[in-house]
Amino acid sequence: MKNILLLLIFTLFIQSSISFSQETDTQDDYSPIKTISSDKKKYYLAEIYVDNGNFQKALQLYKELLSNDEDNANLNFKVGFCYLNIVAKKLESISYFEKAIKNISDDYDPESFKEKNSPIEALFFLGEAYHFNYQFQDAIGIFQDLISRLPDYDTEFINKINREIQMCKNGIELVKNPVNMVINNLSDIINSKFSEHSPVFSADESVLIYTSNRKGSIGG
Numbered sequence: 001m002k003n004i005l006l007l008l009i010f011t012l013f014i015q016s017s018i019s020f021s022q023e024t025d026t027q028d029d030y031s032p033i034k035t036i037s038s039d040k041k042k043y044y045l046a047e048i049y050v051d052n053g054n055f056q057k058a059l060q061l062y063k064e065l066l067s068n069d070e071d072n073a074n075l076n077f078k079v080g081f082c083y084l085n086i087v088a089k090k091l092e093s094i095s096y097f098e099k100a101i102k103n104i105s106d107d108y109d110p111e112s113f114k115e116k117n118s119p120i121e122a123l124f125f126l127g128e129a130y131h132f133n134y135q136f137q138d139a140i141g142i143f144q145d146l147i148s149r150l151p152d153y154d155t156e157f158i159n160k161i162n163r164e165i166q167m168c169k170n171g172i173e174l175v176k177n178p179v180n181m182v183i184n185n186l187s188d189i190i191n192s193k194f195s196e197h198s199p200v201f202s203a204d205e206s207v208l209i210y211t212s213n214r215k216g217s218i219g220g
Contacts, residue, residue, distance in 0.1 A: 103116070
């Protein structure tokens with residue numbers, strides 16, 4: 001079974017024609033989406049957008065393709081992946097990943113426009129989406145299913161999944177035992193119009209040290 005690691009950044013190396021490469025390189029921000037007529041060009045342009053971290057534009061193209069092939073597990077996977085990487089839209093990834101995992105292939109080809117199946121990593125990303133939505137038990141079930149499909153020697157991936165499972169278990173306990181917290185504004189002494197970050201407390205919590213860009217701050 002091919003193990004395609006797509007855990008941190010889903011980076012696809014696109015092999016398109018020289019003419020298409022020249023077209024996208026010479027136009028501002030590649031090519032205006034509305035002028036692209038070929039589905040194959042849309043697909044590979046979307047891959048370029050993903051490769052550059054422009055998930056919003058990639059999402060628009062993938063969804064156009066998906067509208068004509070709604071059961072395509074690969075396109076559902078890619079749409080879900082884009083949503084998962086857009087902060088305000090992470091939860092919208094769930095329904096697409098749920099469709100994607102219905103057709104997982106060990107021989108998944110991430111570079112093929114003709115690919116109709118999804119990679120095994122679709123399970124991992126669905127688990128992450130469930131976790132983000134506080135669906136901890138659902139996430140644990142998906143992660144356990146994923147582990148059962150992996151070879152024993154893939155220890156790095158298995159260890160990563162087990163960490164995700166443990167975080168879900170921690171989440172379940174935290175929800176069961178919420179902590180009441182009071183947030184106090186520390187006034188202008190701490191907060192200014194400049195950037196304040198990287199706070200550190202002393203052991204007895206009597207001293208707060210932080211980094212500030214305000215005038216008069218000491219350091220680089």
